[in-house]
Amino acid sequence: xxxxxxxxxxxxxxxxxxxxxxxxxxxxxxxxxxxxxxxxxxxxxxxxxxxxxxxxxxxxxxxxxxxxxxxxxxxxxxxxxxxxxxxxxxxxxxxxxxxxxxxxxxxxxxxxxxxxxxxxxxxxxxxxxxxxxxxxxxxxxxxxxxxxxxxxxxxxxxxxxxxxxxxxxxxxxxxxxxxxxxxxxxxxxxxxxxxxxxxxxxxxxxxxxxxxxxxxxxxxxxxxxxxxxxxxxxxxxxxxxxxxxxxxxxxxxxxxxxxxxxxxxxxxxxxxxxxxxxxxxxxxxxxxxxxxxxxx
Numbered sequence: 001x002x003x004x005x006x007x008x009x010x011x012x013x014x015x016x017x018x019x020x021x022x023x024x025x026x027x028x029x030x031x032x033x034x035x036x037x038x039x040x041x042x043x044x045x046x047x048x049x050x051x052x053x054x055x056x057x058x059x060x061x062x063x064x065x066x067x068x069x070x071x072x073x074x075x076x077x078x079x080x081x082x083x084x085x086x087x088x089x090x091x092x093x094x095x096x097x098x099x100x101x102x103x104x105x106x107x108x109x110x111x112x113x114x115x116x117x118x119x120x121x122x123x124x125x126x127x128x129x130x131x132x133x134x135x136x137x138x139x140x141x142x143x144x145x146x147x148x149x150x151x152x153x154x155x156x157x158x159x160x161x162x163x164x165x166x167x168x169x170x171x172x173x174x175x176x177x178x179x180x181x182x183x184x185x186x187x188x189x190x191x192x193x194x195x196x197x198x199x200x201x202x203x204x205x206x207x208x209x210x211x212x213x214x215x216x217x218x219x220x221x222x223x224x225x226x227x228x229x230x231x232x233x234x235x236x237x238x239x240x241x242x243x244x245x246x247x248x249x250x251x252x253x254x255x256x257x258x259x260x261x262x263x264x265x266x267x268x269x270x271x272x273x274x275x276x277x278x279x280x281x282x283x284x285x286x287x288x289x290x291x292x293x294x295x296x
Contacts, residue, residue: 041197161280196250220248
């Protein structure tokens with residue numbers, strides 16, 4: 001029963017995040033992608049802090065589950081309150097629905113739609129329909145396998161995801177082994193993620209995606225490796241390096257969502273981002289074994 005429940009929790013829970021991210025960036029537009037990353041990162045931190053507080057308030061796991069999971073039923077209301085992706089509607093030929101969403105957005109922002117804007121939407125629809133027909137004829141993965149560039153990017157991105165999820169969740173799991181109250185430590189490790197997403201917001205557009213990712217990986221790797229050489233008499237330094245490492249890997253994990261989505265064609269973005277996320281779960285599967293490495 002535990003395995004069955006975990007399976008459905010992943011299907012209906014964690015695996016929906018890539019879809020939610022794609023929907024968010026398609027609703028907000030290209031110039032708001034960094035803002036989207038920052039906002040979603042802060043919301044994830046707030047969710048994690050809430051989880052830690054509830055775990056502390058309801059230590060018995062059955063009570064904890066009864067308190068935590070029922071509110072997720074409210075997400076069904078998103079069907080009525082959250083607009084569909086305009087790009088997806090256009091790709092399916094549902095031009096009228098897409099125009100209604102654009103008109104509603106224009107009204108809320110007090111903007112008047114010009115005839116040129118409406119004409120561009122119609123043109124986009126025609127172009128997208130051509131792409132969709134081509135995709136249906138050839139198949140997405142046939143197109144991917146025929147492109148060495150896309151295959152190379154897919155392999156590199158998948159390795160990024162495995163690395164990020166392994167270190168990210170491994171550090172989160174190990175946070176309870178730090179000195180002090182385990183709930184406080186968990187919340188502290190989560191809180192520093194806000195620093196990471198804010199740094200990303202400042203750097204991603206200024207120095208580029210690749211440099212930001214490389215810096216994040218190097219900072220994380222250096223900090224985690226340096227902990228080994230900290231003497232037992234200086235636990236505060238080990239904790240500080242631990243938090244710096246968590247900031248670095250959070251930066252990387254946050255950044256690869258945006259970078260991965262930008263490296264692939266629009267019509268394949270969701271599928272290939274989902275594929276990378278799926279392969280990345282190898283890292284999260286191995287992460288719980290990280291505490292065992294302490295013995296080696």
